[in-house]
Amino acid sequence: MLKGKKILLGVTGxxxxxxxxxxxxxxRKKGAEVKVVMTKSTTEFVTPLTFQTMSNNVVHVEMFNQLFNMDVEHISLAKWADIIVIAPATANIIGKFANGISDDMLSTVLMASRSKVMIAPGMNTVxxxxxxxxxxxxxxxERGVIILDTQTDLLACNDYGSGKMLEPSQIVDEIxxxxxxxxxxxxxxxxTAGPTVEALDxxxxxxxxxxxxxxxxxxERAEKRGAKVTLISGPTSIDIPxxxxxxxxxSTRDMFDEVGKYFDECDVLIKAAAPADYxxxxxxxxxxxxxxxSDMSSIEMEQNPDIAKHYGNQKKHQILVGFAAESTNVEEFAKEKLAKKNMDMIVANNIKRTDGGFGTDTNVASIITSASIDNLEIMSKVELADEILDRVKKLLS
Ligand SMILES: Cc1cc2nc3c(=O)[nH]c(=O)nc-3n(C[C@H](O)[C@H](O)[C@H](O)COP(=O)(O)O)c2cc1C
Structure with missing residues (x-):
């Protein structure tokens, strides 16, 4: 999570x-604090004012300014950062950083820093x-600097090939x-995630x-926290993490079969999908x-396998986490489901709330185990994911 993190964005020409x-x-939308150091070449393309506005902070270009608050800026910036991200990184800054050259503000900050450094190269293929x-x-x-890939595409110079900088959302994801x-x-x-679809024709x-x-x-959060994740998903229209x-x-039967392929080996099964019951x-x-x-005025239905219940009964060392999306008696139904399906934890939410549940980016949930109930405030689904994973981690240990 990027909330409260201090990011020094180095921008080169x-x-x-x-x-x-x-x-x-x-x-900034994700809650990070950003300071920008631009090289002089960069100011030929974008003005410092743009970065000043977007970062809500003073932008640093010059090495030899009057000392502000008697601060030696390249040192204080270097100490401040949790991570230094150079995006885009020119061939020039990569060469300077690799060879210990510090002849402007950005290359000097890099020399003076013990923080993590990430480089997002952007240049012509050759x-x-x-x-x-x-x-x-x-x-x-070899020095532990994180070097991001580039995209292969038509480049600004009209050549086709590798060297295009990753998109901002991909770089933020890597940070x-x-x-x-x-x-x-x-x-x-x-x-498991998403809906399942049950075909008529x-x-x-x-x-x-x-x-x-x-x-x-x-x-996404489990993977970023180091887990090896198998994500089994029904049809969705959102970006795949x-x-x-x-x-x-x-279908639900497909999901049932796929869970079966990975269940014995897994440590944790989280059933966040909404598989069709019939x-x-x-x-x-x-x-x-x-x-x-045919007469389409009625459709005869039959029951699908109950994935959570089936694997709840099969589990040995695994932690099983389920979800209960209810419209009434949320807590009562969730507790019932927890016991009936032999789950270790259930995340319950009221689907009648407009600020949580299906389709929204936020959720208002209660996390229930046989021993405890935590009623959580409204939060983003990413934040809730971390709350759930924190508790899973405790159960694992
Ligand atoms: C229009 C234009 C586009 C450029 N694009 C790139 C680029 O994408 N990648 C790169 O490494 N250099 C590029 N350069 C060259 C750099 O601007 C040049 O090497 C400069 O010295 C880099 O300085 P800096 O690393 O201090 O910002 C470009 C130059 C011009 C004039």
């Missing part, structure tokens, strides 16, 4: 620096792959990953309103025609 104010903006640049990148990797303590290192998580199906956001937030193993399924009894291989061969 690559054409991708027009995207760097976007990095500033995303970081520059990126040049022997000198690759050697410099290798030197920095979050770098700053998250790996307290779930090596633990194997299976997380090749074009029609029955489903529900689950967006997958809660399950995806859990997968970076996980070790992503499995797309359609499916149409008869599936038609051909599209059902209105008024022709």
């Amino acid at each position: 690559g054409i991708a620096c027009y995207k760097s104010p976007g990095i500033c903006s995303l970081l 520059m990126l792959n040049s022997v000198a640049n690759q050697k410099n990148i290798q030197t920095l990797k 979050d990953r770098a700053l998250t303590p790996k307290d779930l290192e090596g633990k194997k998580f299976v997380i 090749p074009v029609r199906f029955i489903t529900n309103r689950s967006s997958g956001k809660m399950g995806y937030a859990l997968a 970076k996980v070790e193993n992503f499995v797309r399924i359609k 499916r149409p009894k008869n599936y038609s291989d051909e599209k059902i025609k209105k008024g022709h061969d």
Whole structure:
């Protein structure tokens, strides 16, 4: 989580620096404090005022300013940062950093810092792959500097190839990953997410309103905290988080089968999906025609397997976490479900609230175990994911 983190954004004179104010903006939206150091070349592309506005902080370009508060700025900036992120990083700054050159504000801050450093290169393919640049990148990797990949695309210079800086959202995601303590290192998580769909014919199906956001937030945070995550997801339209193993399924029976493949080996199964409890009894291989061969005024249904209950009964060492989305008697139904399905923890929420539940970015939940009930405040699904994982960690130990 980036809330309260101190990020020093170094911006160098690559054409991708027009995207760097976007990095500033995303970081601030996530609650981080941002200070910007620009090189002189960068000011040819973007003005310091843009970064000053987006970071809400003074922007540093010059090395030799009057001392402000008698502070030697390159030292105080270096000490301040939890992480220094250079985005975009030119071939020039990579070369200077690798070889210990400190001839301007940014390269001097880098020399003076003990913080983590992340580099998001952005340059023409030939520059990126040049022997000198690759050697410099290798030197920095060996020193523990995090070097991000580049994208392969049509570049600003009209060449097609690698060297395009990652998008601001991807860079912010990597910063979050770098700053998250790996307290779930090596633990194997299976997380289910999203709705399932139950087909009537090749074009029609029955489903529900689950967006997958809660399950995806859990997968994202577990992965960033060091877990090996298998995310089994029904159809969704949101970005897939970076996980070790992503499995797309359609029906509840598909989800049941996929969970079965990973269950024995996992440490934790989190059932954040909303699998359909029932499916149409008869599936038609051909599209059902209105008024022709069938009466669509009623659909006969049959029960799907109960995934949580089945694996609750099978579990040995695994921690099982479920969700209860209820519209009445939330706590009572959740406790009943916890016991009936042999879960270790259940996250209950009232789907009638407009600020939590299906489709929203926030949730108001209670986390219930056989021994405790924690009624949590309204928070983002990402924050709730960390609350859940904190408790899972305790159960694991
Ligand atoms: C229009 C234009 C675009 C440039 N784009 C890049 C680039 O994407 N990557 C890069 O490494 N250098 C690029 N350069 C070259 C750098 O600006 C140049 O090497 C400069 O000395 C870098 O200084 P700095 O690292 O101190 O910012 C570009 C130059 C110009 C004129």
